[in-house]
Amino acid sequence: MGFHTTPSHASKYLFRQLFEKDSSTYTYLLADVSHPQKPALLIDPVDKTVDRDVSLIHELGLKLVYAMNTHVHADHVTGTGLLKSKVPGVKSVISKASSAKADFLVDSGDKIFVGDLFLEVRPTPGHTAGCVTYVTGDDPNQLEPRMAFTGDALLIRGCGRTDFQGGSSAELYKSVHSQIFTLPEQTLVYPAHDYKGFVVSTVGEEKQYNPRLTKDEETFKGIMENLKLAYPKMIDVAVPANMVCGLQDPVPTTV
């Protein structure tokens, strides 16, 4: 056991992980810097950190094309709405199964390109009914090892709760086992949140050490039913906002 956590194609693609401390959310920036326009995408941006993200993108000389969500978050307001107002031309992306509004609604097997770099869409419902995992491609000109942006389906040594938003522990168990644990073991796992200070894991590690998803399905369901978690603090604010990608209130377009 022991995987290096850093992909190849060092000169062609750019990758940055960013953290929002109040909600412990990770935002991910990916770009093809070998392409003349340096097109980029953000996965799971947060409203509070949009200015930081826009400034970094500007400094790195990137052109933001997509602002994507893995799912309708209940713990923070997505940054996609603000990004659309601050960076002309940015398109929001979320799964069709989420029933949310966005410029592009993606479905199982869809590919999202920035330059030569692409992400595959894998449906991973269970935390919410519309959760997807975005996985970098397995072509020779893609990143190696592959990267899986798992949202709240699979967290490092954990997983998202299943008691709200069309959640289902049976669905989540099936999603992780069929859509994530079938990826190569060295695939890097980049979740939407971490609460213990982990930054990355691998499919191999989670298959061996995830305290929930290494259990059989019945045990897993028992664990998820007995978490006794509090009502999600932000859910009544965040979900309505996130159902329209953070655009429920018209955002003043002061750039």
Place this chain on the structure above:
Amino acid sequence: MGFHTTPSHASKYLFRQLFEKDSSTYTYLLADVSHPQKPALLIDPVDKTVDRDVSLIHELGLKLVYAMNTHVHADHVTGTGLLKSKVPGVKSVISKASSAKADFLVDSGDKIFVGDLFLEVRPTPGHTAGCVTYVTGDDPNQLEPRMAFTGDALLIRGCGRTDFQGGSSAELYKSVHSQIFTLPEQTLVYPAHDYKGFVVSTVGEEKQYNPRLTKDEETFKGIMENLKLAYPKMIDVAVPANMVCGLQDPVPTTV
């Protein structure tokens, strides 16, 4: 502009970044996983997160050899003392210039090996009199791009304060310019802290965008003298503890 943030030698070396939220400290784990013993080192471990780190090291099958500090921290207690009590054989490492106690006191140009992987010691005083930056080697069998663990000398778009612990803004300016900004532009910058959710930067980025260290020396000194920062909260607890690598009180050896 736009560097990929991820080194090569994906199968030979392991790298993990870890975060301690209360003090916003990054801890770094490096190992040679191609070596039969999988020897590893930790840079800037925190007392509060030692159990997490020990558990990860165990799961990854690594043998922790060194627990190192970039400097005598004033904002948290180092984990090196606890690590020595919990993992037999671990040696603590700090710079000779720090005047702190440790198993190994390192000096300019020293190399610290785990398996084939090594770190070079570069003195970078100014935040404290004994600050060092640990930089991965530039041999063909080392990581590419190189990684600089800058402690509080160079932070992402910032730097450590210079008003305590033998700090000097003139010294810090000289240190960063002569010891860090002379590294290749794609060198990855991994600081001891980040307060804005950045995870990594590069030498090229900081040379271009660091709001303090891109200024001339006189302007830099003016900035540092006018920060009006509060007295460091933890300094009276942390510094005495860290001067002896966290071992001032005998730690009960319950493993």
